[in-house]
Amino acid sequence: xTPAITMSPAPxxxxxxxxxxVGPILISAILIIGHLFFGIxxxxxxxxxxxxxxxxxxxxxxxxxxxxxxxxxxxxVGGISCGILVRSPEWWPYLVAPCxxxxxxxVIRLHGRHLWNPSNFAVAALLLIAPQTVASxxxxxxxxxxxxMVIWLFGGVIVYRLNRFHISGTxxxxxxxxxxxxxxxxxxxxxxxxxVQQEIAPITGPMYQLFVLFMIxxxxxxxxxxxxxxxxxxxxxxMECVLRYFGPRMGLDHIATHAPYYALTIMGPSxxxxxxxxxxxxxASTGGISPTPATA
Amino acid sequence: MTPVTPPKxxxxxxxxxxxxxLWGSVELNKKNVRSAxxxxxxxxxxxxxxxxxxxxxxxxxxxxxxxxxxxxxxKLAPIQERVADMGAAIAVCDFDKDGWQDLYFTNxxxxxxxxxxxxxxxxxxxxxxxxxxxxxxxxxxxxxxxxALWGDINNDGWDDLLVYKWGVSQxxxxxxxxxxxxxxxxANLPKWMNTxxxxxLDYDSDGNVDILLCGYFNxxxxxxxxxxxxxxxxxxxxxxxxxxxxxxxxxxxxxxxxVTERVGLLKNAWTLASIAADLRGTGxxxxxxxxxxxxxxxxxxxxxxxxxxxxxxxxxQQPKSGMNAVMGDIYNDGRLSIQVSNxxxxxxxxxxxxxxxxxxxxxxxxxxxxxxxxxxxxENGGWSFGAQFGDLNNDGTQDMYLxxxxxxxxxxxxxxxxxxxxxxxxxxxxxxxxxxxxxxGRSLSGYQQKRVWTNDGAGRFQEVGQAxxxxxxxxxxxxxxxxxxxxxxxxxxxANQRGPVLVYKNTVKPGRHWIKVNVxxxxxxxxxxxxxxxxxxxxxxxxxxxxxAGTGFCAQNDHRLHFGLGETTNVxxxxxxxxxxxxxTLVNPKVDSTVDxxxxxxx
Numbered sequence: 001x002t003p004a005i006t007m008s009p010a011p012x013x014x015x016x017x018x019x020x021x022v023g024p025i026l027i028s029a030i031l032i033i034g035h036l037f038f039g040i041x042x043x044x045x046x047x048x049x050x051x052x053x054x055x056x057x058x059x060x061x062x063x064x065x066x067x068x069x070x071x072x073x074x075x076x077v078g079g080i081s082c083g084i085l086v087r088s089p090e091w092w093p094y095l096v097a098p099c100x101x102x103x104x105x106x107v108i109r110l111h112g113r114h115l116w117n118p119s120n121f122a123v124a125a126l127l128l129i130a131p132q133t134v135a136s137x138x139x140x141x142x143x144x145x146x147x148x149m150v151i152w153l154f155g156g157v158i159v160y161r162l163n164r165f166h167i168s169g170t171x172x173x174x175x176x177x178x179x180x181x182x183x184x185x186x187x188x189x190x191x192x193x194x195x196v197q198q199e200i201a202p203i204t205g206p207m208y209q210l211f212v213l214f215m216i217x218x219x220x221x222x223x224x225x226x227x228x229x230x231x232x233x234x235x236x237x238x239m240e241c242v243l244r245y246f247g248p249r250m251g252l253d254h255i256a257t258h259a260p261y262y263a264l265t266i267m268g269p270s271x272x273x274x275x276x277x278x279x280x281x282x283x284a285s286t287g288g289i290s291p292t293p294a295t296a
Numbered sequence: 297m298t299p300v301t302p303p304k305x306x307x308x309x310x311x312x313x314x315x316x317x318l319w320g321s322v323e324l325n326k327k328n329v330r331s332a333x334x335x336x337x338x339x340x341x342x343x344x345x346x347x348x349x350x351x352x353x354x355x356x357x358x359x360x361x362x363x364x365x366x367x368x369x370x371k372l373a374p375i376q377e378r379v380a381d382m383g384a385a386i387a388v389c390d391f392d393k394d395g396w397q398d399l400y401f402t403n404x405x406x407x408x409x410x411x412x413x414x415x416x417x418x419x420x421x422x423x424x425x426x427x428x429x430x431x432x433x434x435x436x437x438x439x440x441x442x443x444a445l446w447g448d449i450n451n452d453g454w455d456d457l458l459v460y461k462w463g464v465s466q467x468x469x470x471x472x473x474x475x476x477x478x479x480x481x482x483a484n485l486p487k488w489m490n491t492x493x494x495x496x497l498d499y500d501s502d503g504n505v506d507i508l509l510c511g512y513f514n515x516x517x518x519x520x521x522x523x524x525x526x527x528x529x530x531x532x533x534x535x536x537x538x539x540x541x542x543x544x545x546x547x548x549x550x551x552x553x554x555v556t557e558r559v560g561l562l563k564n565a566w567t568l569a570s571i572a573a574d575l576r577g578t579g580x581x582x583x584x585x586x587x588x589x590x591x592x593x594x595x596x597x598x599x600x601x602x603x604x605x606x607x608x609x610x611x612x613q614q615p616k617s618g619m620n621a622v623m624g625d626i627y628n629d630g631r632l633s634i635q636v637s638n639x640x641x642x643x644x645x646x647x648x649x650x651x652x653x654x655x656x657x658x659x660x661x662x663x664x665x666x667x668x669x670x671x672x673x674x675e676n677g678g679w680s681f682g683a684q685f686g687d688l689n690n691d692g693t694q695d696m697y698l699x700x701x702x703x704x705x706x707x708x709x710x711x712x713x714x715x716x717x718x719x720x721x722x723x724x725x726x727x728x729x730x731x732x733x734x735x736x737g738r739s740l741s742g743y744q745q746k747r748v749w750t751n752d753g754a755g756r757f758q759e760v761g762q763a764x765x766x767x768x769x770x771x772x773x774x775x776x777x778x779x780x781x782x783x784x785x786x787x788x789x790x791a792n793q794r795g796p797v798l799v800y801k802n803t804v805k806p807g808r809h810w811i812k813v814n815v816x817x818x819x820x821x822x823x824x825x826x827x828x829x830x831x832x833x834x835x836x837x838x839x840x841x842x843x844x845a846g847t848g849f850c851a852q853n854d855h856r857l858h859f860g861l862g863e864t865t866n867v868x869x870x871x872x873x874x875x876x877x878x879x880x881t882l883v884n885p886k887v888d889s890t891v892d893x894x895x896x897x898x899x
Contacts, residue, residue, distance in 0.1 A: 043614060061310060065302040089648040089675055092324050096317055103314040106307075129318060130325035131643035138645060138716060143531040143723040188734055190374065198714070198733050201721025244717075253713040254643040 024076035026158045027214060031080065034147050046094045047083030054079025054098035061106055074118065075102060077214060081119035084210060085261075086126060087135045097122045105220075111276050115269035117221040124265040127258050136258055137207040148206065155213035164217040166226060170233035171216055175203055178241035185245065211260050221268050223275045232271045239263035328642075328676060336745070338765035343805050346750055346758075347689030350765040350788060350800035358420045359413055361797045364405035366440045366462070369522040374734035377703050379519070379527075380404070382442060382492060382512075382568075383462075384773040384791035385850035389446035389455050390415075392473030397778045397854055399789060400425070401797055402441035402459065406520075408434050410441055410459065415780060429476045430457055430468050437520075439463010439488070443774070443850035447496035447505045448823040449546065455824060455855075460491040460509060462519055484552045486542050489515040496845035497572035497581050498822050499559070500600030501876040504546035505822045505845070510567035510585060511539035525730040529566060530723035533615040535589035537727065538564035560602045565590055569621035569849050573632060573842040574829055576661040579877025581827050586618030586636045592650075594663065610663045616647045620849040624685025624694040626653070626672070626751060628837045634665065637680035637698065637849070641741055644716055648675040649683075649698075673757040674749060679741035682849035686777040686786045687860030690808035692837065693751035699772020699790050703735070704742030711738035743769040746790075770795035778854035784810040784888055786858055791850070809861040812890040813870060815843060820876055821895045824855070827875035832859045833868040856890055 017025070035041040054075045062070030075098075082097040101118035108115055126134040159165050179199035186195050202208060216222070216236060222229050240263035247256025255262060342349040354360070363384040365377075372379050383404030390397050396415035403410050409431040413421035425431035434440045439461040446455040454470040467483045468476040485507075492512035496505050513519060514537065517527050529535035543561050544552035556562065561583075569586040576582065580597040587593065594610045595603040607613065611634075620637035627633075631654045638647040651674050652665035669675040674696060677683070683698035703711065714733035718726060725731050746766040749757035761767075770792035777786040780799070788800040811832060815825040824845065831840045841857045861867065870882045874895055885891045 065306055065310065087646065089646055089670055090324075090328075093321075096321055096324075100314070100317050100321075103310060103317065107311050107314040125318065126321060127643060130321045132328035132330070133325045133646070135644055135646050138720050139532040143721065143726055144534065144536075145722060145724065148722065188736070190734060194731055197721075197725055197731050198718050201718045201725055204722035204725065205720030207720065248710070248713040251708075251710070253710050253716075256713045257644055257716045 018071075018073070020071060020073040021076070023158050023162055023214070024073050024080070026154060027077065027080060030151055030154050031084070034151065041084070046091070047080065049091075049094045050083030050086070050098050051076070051079035053095055054082065054102060057099050057102040061102060065106055074105070074220065077218075078102065078119040078122075081210060081215060082122055085119065085123050085137050085207065087137055088133050090133050093126055093130065093134050097126055100125055110273070111280075113272060113276065114220060115272050117215055117218045117264060117268055120215055120221075120261060120264050120268065124258070124261045127254070127261065131254060136261065137210075138205075143205065148204070148209065151206075151209045151213075155209060159213050159217055162217070164219070164229075167217045167222065167229050167233045168212050170230045171212055171237050172203065174234050174237035175240070176200060178237055179203075182241060182245050208260070211264075216264055221272065223271055228271070228275060232267060235267040235271065236260075236263045239267050330676070330745075336762040336767050338767060339763040342760075342764045343803060346760045346764050347691055347805045347808065348764060348785075349803050350748075351803070352765075352768070352798050353419075353801045354797055354799040356419075357799055358422070359399070359797055359799055361401050361403075361411050361413075363401070363791060363793060363795060363797075364403055364408050365794055366404045366406060366519070368519045371522050371525050372519070372729050374736075375729060375732045377705065377735050378732070378740070379729065381703065381793065382773060382850070383440060384793045384795070385441070385443035386774045386776040386789055386791045386797075387444040387446050387457075387852040388776050388778045388789070388854050389852070390855070391446065391455055391457075391470060393454070394473075395782070397780055399778075400430075400444050400446070400457070401791055402444055402850075403434060404440040404442070406434060406436045406440060408440075410434070410444070417781070419781065428474075429478070430459070433459050433461070433466055442492050443494060445494055445496050445846050445852050447826055447845045449505050450550065451504065451823045453823055458494060458496065458507060460494040462490040462492075462513070464488060465491055465494075465509060479550060482550060484554070485509075485544065486515070486554070488518070489542065490517060490519065490539065492568050493570045493585075493850065494846055495570045495572050495583070496824075496826055497583070498827055498875050499543065499572070499581060499597060500545070501579055502600075503817070503820050503822055504548045505824060505826055506546045507544040507552060508541065508570060508572070508583065509544065510541040510565070510570050512566050512568065512588070514539040525728050528727045528729050528732070529589040530727040532589055532617070532719050532726070535566055538566045538587070538590065540564055541567060541585075560604065561595065563593060563605060565593065568619045569636075571621045571623055571634075571844055571847050572827065573623055573844065574827060574873070574875070574877075575632065575663055577873070577877070578661070579875065581875070582663075584621050584623075584634055586621040588617050588619060589615070590618075591615045592618050592621075592636060596663070606663060611650075611652050611665045611667070613650070613667075616650070619681050620683050622683055622685055622848045623842055623844070624696070625840045626651070626685070626694050627755070628693060628753060628839045630831055630838045630840045632840060632842065633668075635674065635683055635685065635696070637677060637683055639679050639741070640676045641679065641712065644712055646676075649677050649680055668755075672755060673759070677747045678744040680747075681772055682774040682790075682851055684775050684777050684848050684851070684853060686853070687810075687858065688748070688777075688786055688788075688802065689750060690785065690804050690810050690860030690862065691750075692834075692839075692860050692862035692864070693753040694839070695751050696747075696749045696757065697766070697775050697777065697788055698747040698749075699775045699792075700746060701742055701744035701769065701771040703740040704769065704771050705735070705737045705739045707739060707743055709736075709738040711735055711740040715740055742771065745769065746772060766800065768792075768798055770798070774849055774851040776848075776851045776853050777858070779812065779856065779858060782890075784812070786854075807863065809863070809865055809887045810859060811861060811867055811870075811885060811887050812856040812858050813872075814856040814890055814892045815872060816892070816894045817874070818895040819897045820878070821874045825874070825895065829873040830857050831871040831873075833871070834861055834866065835864045861887060
């Protein structure tokens, strides 16, 4: 492990919003509006707790490790993601999840990069090690069209502006294709159209909005090239399809139900590792000149 | 960018903290780990350890009723078990006033018969519903039973019978325990309604028992003749396509008037449980409704003229899957808490039950509650349905019995993935039954262990279900508590979907005392005294109970209110607050006996 931590660049000029905060601010705005009008957060205190813990831990650990305050955009998004995606009747997961997320960035590193998307790692880890206490967002945001459309629309714009739309787009495209494949392979006696609807239903729900727009697009935990990112998005959709299809057949309903998290948990770091190894190989063959920068 | 290499010791500290977090999560999770579902054996030392034990004596008592679900429109066949998932209900009453509590069970298959088991007092029962004319209520074309309630509708001293249905609910007048007369056609009940819960209450305290009917599926839907399969909720937590409720005022002449609109009880919902009690001491009963696919409702009764929904401010709630509503004085402080059953499936959907406890510092008449289910230990009941508060071990505190289990079919196959996958989908998809994945013989939260919690009186409940003998794994729907053999203990009767009725006979540790209070109205109060609030004071404590006609999911308990007293042999007093608000007090009543209290007519 190479314990190199990359510090943020110099702070932006006064009165100028750091572009890295544009996404988090817009996500937060969507959530606040969604909660005020549709009550989507159920218990807003838990989301706020997650967010606050995430920011505090990021500042504390960052200062402890490198002696300077790190950039907080990642902690902002990670805290909100944990606060929304973790579902538990207990309070402690809302304290622990952001801590795991932030610490994972500092602990699980290779060549100056953290391998997992922090909030994805935290959610997947808690789902695995605390299954009697933790579930993930499912029906709690309701099933209505309007709030979903608003979030898809604004989220899409944000992702487009951040030049990450190809990731979301690829994932969504292949989710639909793989859904159709699962429908074809299904042993359910329903008409094919019904089976297809059943398979695409999850992506019409609320959890996927966060997953597609803000989790799989995390720049730190995907490949650097646009082509690589597209391939990773495809691989995540493919792994999810595998988990969804085989999970129930192997009595692993809980794995299948949380398939997107586990798919990203598996494919994200795998792709990063491959890229790191490929970079090292390329660096060696080119006499020490790296083909891609060490960090995004 | 400035690459910084932190000291190794700092890296080690962070790594240790990270590992500690993961380990701590595993440890914290252990609190919610339960043994796997499956049959277990009761603890032979249960009476000594927990103060009581239960033993199923249904068959030995001659009770062999098995609930049958309806067969709905063929369009619903792929998810028949999911839609036809309710209908097993219990209503307790001494219909012939022979001193022994009798049991009425509902059936739900078209042309099946409901049953009334008359308690012979010798440990056996005789089925008499057919003979009395209250069995054949599920005729094809009229809908099927979802529940039943007893109450003296015509104030003649004999409890009458309301059978509420997916279809045409029916009302039967009790002819002095010898027969029943169907007065549905003249009573002016709703023509058709998919009723899943009802309450008898005197909402305007005029001395006549009124009827509250709450629907589940929309009342325009005939589940046997569907024009379309657009019948399901459009959201599993924020459904907007619920159905109206109906409050029927008893005019005292055998007819009812629908006053729903006049009193402002206007909110559509998918209601599964209702309970009425005078929570503010006004003399008029407030109404609490547990809704599936949405938030609960708490309707404040404004002097018997209007109702105002104060649910959101009173219980600051999250929408869940409300399936039960009962009230109990769990701290022995004269305040009623409200339990609502919800779903808990590990790793998939952990809504958890709610126990709404009145907040400390509430001003008189103020209704503000906080959910203490987690700290009380009452949160995880599996896929919870009916539950009741009652002192099962006569130690002086209110315990809880909860039945659960949704669909128990093939034990090796689970429907959960398909259910979870589709239920998060868009409302336009999930509201059509034809879109839902077929059940295909799979189980959904089936074969669950029942929960029995004993109350330590200090804010913690201990789960002892398997140890004390509640070892069945049926899909429990309704539970009722009743002293079947007049022994001063609460026996437990459960009605199971697609399953047999169970009668758990209770054996309580010797030396524990009790008192039962049997209240009767006279001039100004309905004869059944429905709505009476009874408080027993002993040994520096007090416990309040409300006489409800309809408490818990599709259930009605013993009319006689049971209070365990522990080792105490002296009761200081009993206070009765009658519907209307009048107080009556009895000083030093005899313990280990049933105290009959008739509303005092003189001022």
